[in-house]
Amino acid sequence: xHEFALYGQxxxxxxxxxxxxxxxxxxxxxxxxxxxHLVFKPRTPAGLDHLPSAGGSQGVMQQDVQKLKTMLNAGxxxxxxxxxxxxxxxxxxxxxxxVAMSNGDGDHAESDRSADEKSAVRWSLDFKDTPEPGKQPVxxxxxxxxxxxxxxxxRFLDNFGYEYVSRYIVVGSKxxxxxxxxxxHKVLRLSQISADEAVRDTSFLPNITELPxxxxxxxxxxxxxxxxxxxxxxxxxxxxxRQLLALKEALKQAVDLTPGDRLSLxxxxxxxxxxxx
Amino acid sequence: xxxxxxxxxxxxxxxxxxxQDLQVQIQKIVAQKGHFRHVTEQSLLAQxxxxxxxxKHNDPQGDGQVEPEEDETPQKxxxxxxxxxxxxxxxxxxAQNEILCALDxxxxxxxxxxxxxxxxxxxxxKDAVPAGTLAAxxxxxxxxxxxxxxxxxxxxxxxxxxxxxxxxxxxxxxxxRLKIDAERETEYWAQIADLTASGWAVSRLPRDSKAIxxxxxxxxxxxxxxxxxxxxxxxxxxGAVILDKHPIQRKRKRLGVYVSRNNTKTAFFQARTSxxxxxxxxxxxxxxxxxxxLFEEELFYEVCREARIxxxxxxxxxxxxxxxxxxxxxxxSLVFAEQHDSDVDATPDSDDHIVAEFVAVALRLxxxxxxxxxxVRRSQKPPPMTLKSRxxxxxxxxxxxxxxxxxxxxxxxxxxxxxxxxxxxxxAGIQVSITPQKSTxxxxxxxxxxxxxxxxxxxxxxxxxxxxxxxTEGRTMQVGLATFLGPPLYGSRYETSPVDFGFSHMPIxxxxxxxxxxSCIRRILLLDLVAHVETLVKERNIxxxxxxxxxxxxxxxxxxxxxxxxxxxxxxxxxxKIAVLPESISIKWSNTGKGSASKYLIWTWTxxxxxxxxxxxxxxxxDTDFDQAIDQIMKGSL
Numbered sequence: 001x002h003e004f005a006l007y008g009q010x011x012x013x014x015x016x017x018x019x020x021x022x023x024x025x026x027x028x029x030x031x032x033x034x035x036x037h038l039v040f041k042p043r044t045p046a047g048l049d050h051l052p053s054a055g056g057s058q059g060v061m062q063q064d065v066q067k068l069k070t071m072l073n074a075g076x077x078x079x080x081x082x083x084x085x086x087x088x089x090x091x092x093x094x095x096x097x098x099v100a101m102s103n104g105d106g107d108h109a110e111s112d113r114s115a116d117e118k119s120a121v122r123w124s125l126d127f128k129d130t131p132e133p134g135k136q137p138v139x140x141x142x143x144x145x146x147x148x149x150x151x152x153x154x155r156f157l158d159n160f161g162y163e164y165v166s167r168y169i170v171v172g173s174k175x176x177x178x179x180x181x182x183x184x185h186k187v188l189r190l191s192q193i194s195a196d197e198a199v200r201d202t203s204f205l206p207n208i209t210e211l212p213x214x215x216x217x218x219x220x221x222x223x224x225x226x227x228x229x230x231x232x233x234x235x236x237x238x239x240x241x242r243q244l245l246a247l248k249e250a251l252k253q254a255v256d257l258t259p260g261d262r263l264s265l266x267x268x269x270x271x272x273x274x275x276x277x
Numbered sequence: 278x279x280x281x282x283x284x285x286x287x288x289x290x291x292x293x294x295x296x297q298d299l300q301v302q303i304q305k306i307v308a309q310k311g312h313f314r315h316v317t318e319q320s321l322l323a324q325x326x327x328x329x330x331x332x333k334h335n336d337p338q339g340d341g342q343v344e345p346e347e348d349e350t351p352q353k354x355x356x357x358x359x360x361x362x363x364x365x366x367x368x369x370x371x372a373q374n375e376i377l378c379a380l381d382x383x384x385x386x387x388x389x390x391x392x393x394x395x396x397x398x399x400x401x402x403k404d405a406v407p408a409g410t411l412a413a414x415x416x417x418x419x420x421x422x423x424x425x426x427x428x429x430x431x432x433x434x435x436x437x438x439x440x441x442x443x444x445x446x447x448x449x450x451x452x453x454r455l456k457i458d459a460e461r462e463t464e465y466w467a468q469i470a471d472l473t474a475s476g477w478a479v480s481r482l483p484r485d486s487k488a489i490x491x492x493x494x495x496x497x498x499x500x501x502x503x504x505x506x507x508x509x510x511x512x513x514x515x516g517a518v519i520l521d522k523h524p525i526q527r528k529r530k531r532l533g534v535y536v537s538r539n540n541t542k543t544a545f546f547q548a549r550t551s552x553x554x555x556x557x558x559x560x561x562x563x564x565x566x567x568x569x570x571l572f573e574e575e576l577f578y579e580v581c582r583e584a585r586i587x588x589x590x591x592x593x594x595x596x597x598x599x600x601x602x603x604x605x606x607x608x609x610s611l612v613f614a615e616q617h618d619s620d621v622d623a624t625p626d627s628d629d630h631i632v633a634e635f636v637a638v639a640l641r642l643x644x645x646x647x648x649x650x651x652x653v654r655r656s657q658k659p660p661p662m663t664l665k666s667r668x669x670x671x672x673x674x675x676x677x678x679x680x681x682x683x684x685x686x687x688x689x690x691x692x693x694x695x696x697x698x699x700x701x702x703x704x705a706g707i708q709v710s711i712t713p714q715k716s717t718x719x720x721x722x723x724x725x726x727x728x729x730x731x732x733x734x735x736x737x738x739x740x741x742x743x744x745x746x747x748x749t750e751g752r753t754m755q756v757g758l759a760t761f762l763g764p765p766l767y768g769s770r771y772e773t774s775p776v777d778f779g780f781s782h783m784p785i786x787x788x789x790x791x792x793x794x795x796s797c798i799r800r801i802l803l804l805d806l807v808a809h810v811e812t813l814v815k816e817r818n819i820x821x822x823x824x825x826x827x828x829x830x831x832x833x834x835x836x837x838x839x840x841x842x843x844x845x846x847x848x849x850x851x852x853x854k855i856a857v858l859p860e861s862i863s864i865k866w867s868n869t870g871k872g873s874a875s876k877y878l879i880w881t882w883t884x885x886x887x888x889x890x891x892x893x894x895x896x897x898x899x900d901t902d903f904d905q906a907i908d909q910i911m912k913g914s915l
Contacts, residue, residue, distance in 0.1 A: 001661055027496060028656045176655060179662045227661035240662055 002231020003128070003143045004240040005223055006248055006257035010184060012218035014255075021254045022175045022182055030173035033183070034208065036083040036121065036190075037170060038198050040162040042076045042269060076269040077129070079162055081153055083121040085205060121202060123148045130266045131259075138244045139259040140231055154195045164195030171208060172220065179240070180247055183223045187214040222255055224248075299364050385411050461516030468518040468560065469510065475561055479510070491520075493568040495575075497648035497655075499669055502575040508567065518560050520567075529570045532577050533617040534637045535610040536629040542621040544629035546637045548573075576644050576674075577613040583671045590762060592675065601679055604686040609636055611675075632682070639678055646737075647672035676762045677737065684740035684760035687769045687791060691758060694795045694859075695744060698802065700884035701862045706902030707749065707809065709802065714745045714755065739766060746798065748805040750812070752776060756798065773797060778808045780836045795859075803857040807836050810855060810907060814841065817911050831911065853910060860884065862903075866910050878913075880906045 010018045019030055129142035154164060172185025188211040190204060204211060224247055226240045248257040310316070377399065384398040389409035398408065421429075469489065473479050478492040494506010509521040536544040548569075577599075584594045591602030598612040609632075623630070660667075695711045702709040739761035746754045755774040759766060771794035773786045781804055788794040814831040831853075834842045839855035854865045861883040868876040879890040886899050889906075901909075 028652070031656060174658075176657070176659055179659050181658060227659075229661045229663045233664065236662060236664060 005225040464516030546633035
């Protein structure tokens, strides 16, 4: 599956207005979304440090070593375990009413109440590639989303060679228009705890408003994305790009949507050598 | 930051009228007193001496000039003074330049006659022009004749008058045009405000900022209908709002519902007949009309779309009608036409009118529910984009209606059969009854159809009905009936709850037809009767052996056939058979003993009464009930 995306920024003051505009544009109420993200990092292959590092006079030897090194290091990507907090049923029916388009405080109050009852979390394993290189009108990257329903996720990932690094939470509102998902969100920081607890811990959900923001200005990021079954298919690629660019044009007055910076969307583990000489 | 945001409503003070600018002051003086060249010493002296107002008039101005100076710091004052001085010097040098130019000119002019004038010429002029090259001559003024003067005066006056007149005409036409325009605009916007107030959504077009349109369609209908639900509002000559012409001229078609039995139309229902008025309708009425006809059109379109996939269930599609086969003989036609033929052969006591109304109203409500479901679906994450376009699924409209109509017909038939079954039991005085029951809780647990929580979610579920069969000895049984025209049922199904009779246990049973279900109930009733008789027999069998040595006793032989035998020292001498028939129950007793002649006795209970057939004689015995009959048989046989 491929993801075509455009990104933009919404300042704190503009947030409510943007939500209103998007609600009008997509003819639907915003869908409040809370996602817990657990970041997992792959362990570097054990023997990597034993390879001779760069330098030295044997140029021929070095080429082979370099090749081997890139082969071993390639495909080391961060993985994320994303847990979507499923809103409770009564909240869903409330959204049908016209007054559901409330401001930020009201939304949080709703999520407060829903979290008091037992909130369910839907986990999925997310892999995102680095966006494709080259100057392109929209960011394209390979993504994979596997829903995880049962089992010990941490042990599973551990056996796969991934270890837990940290966690954070993403809150925001989603809109859907045809195939496009518009997600206005911001990142909140969570206290760091051990991996096993992180999967089970939902104690912070009742007071989401009190969590510290990653971006101190309180700004939001807007992501317009289309998931495509096969992004290499030229027809689908063209259709998705066209749809996103049309959206960009339509929302030109409200928010500036641009392809993301490729390097800042990089999900690879940086190649580092722990061995010091 | 906060200060910069607030906008002060104070009007900024006007610039000081007593401007310090020398040029302005000079101009003021010129305006008040005339040119400086008219100022003579005498006039000034006269002014000082006699004309007080002039001098007084000057004083306050002077005061005004002084007053602000008092507020100033000495440094500022000095600066201002220096500035004024510089300005004054500049002016003076300018004036000097002018004067020298004038002197040059005059000198050049008179240099021809007077030599000393040549000396007053500037050297630059002397170089440029030789002296005495300019001469002057005074031309005598030629007096115009009075007639010419008069003519000229009247011509100029007439000219001025004509121009005034034309200007006044132009101005008055402009003002009247503006007035009409203002009225038009007022009228237009007032009407648009009325439209908004009465609930229509009025908006501008993103592409054409001048055009204004009104949304009268349904935002969640299929795209081809959603896009048509918008009309531009134009302005008529008198300012009234009119709708764009072309959507109005569509033909108004409506969906009418006919119910026919045995090819005779028995009922008709139409949502609301619009009265075609001769006089122009109001804009709101026009919009309502357009909305209704759009809705009707969409409804018929969706009904046709659904009818195509339901062709296997007795639904026929024609160009402008869809026929639904409810049950044998009963048919519902949905006809989409401009004019409906509303005369039908109505039978007074039938509820076909209610059926027609139900179908018409339910179809419209279901389409609204489908719209609501569309919104719910749209508010969920879309699946990834694929090459195949995702078709809009057919709405469940006539499926649900047919489900309920067929369910009703099925339930009516079933209930009638059940009542027929129960009547003989009532006559026979056996405590067996069949009563309808609202919900059959534990039946059809397997039948779960997922549905979204919309307005009419009750109607999306399979239609269910049930009845409770109370048997003797406190035994009860539930019978459920469910109808659904989709997977997994595709029709009707019956379920009966388990019953235990001691000698026989009936598990949960499922039946596909009404006949099978009724015969199953009959069977259960038979088993119940057998169980009932068995308990009676046990009571009677207690005192047998004490006096009459080898005794006779009754024994249950074939419970499923309802057969008891009477044994005399392990030999069957008589047999009693109980049967439950569709409209009657009977006991047949026969003597199969070896010695005596065979003898038959048949008791029969129907809904009307009881008959006893003894050999060849048939007697009607109204008051005998089942238990008494059993007693008699047992007494006679024992």
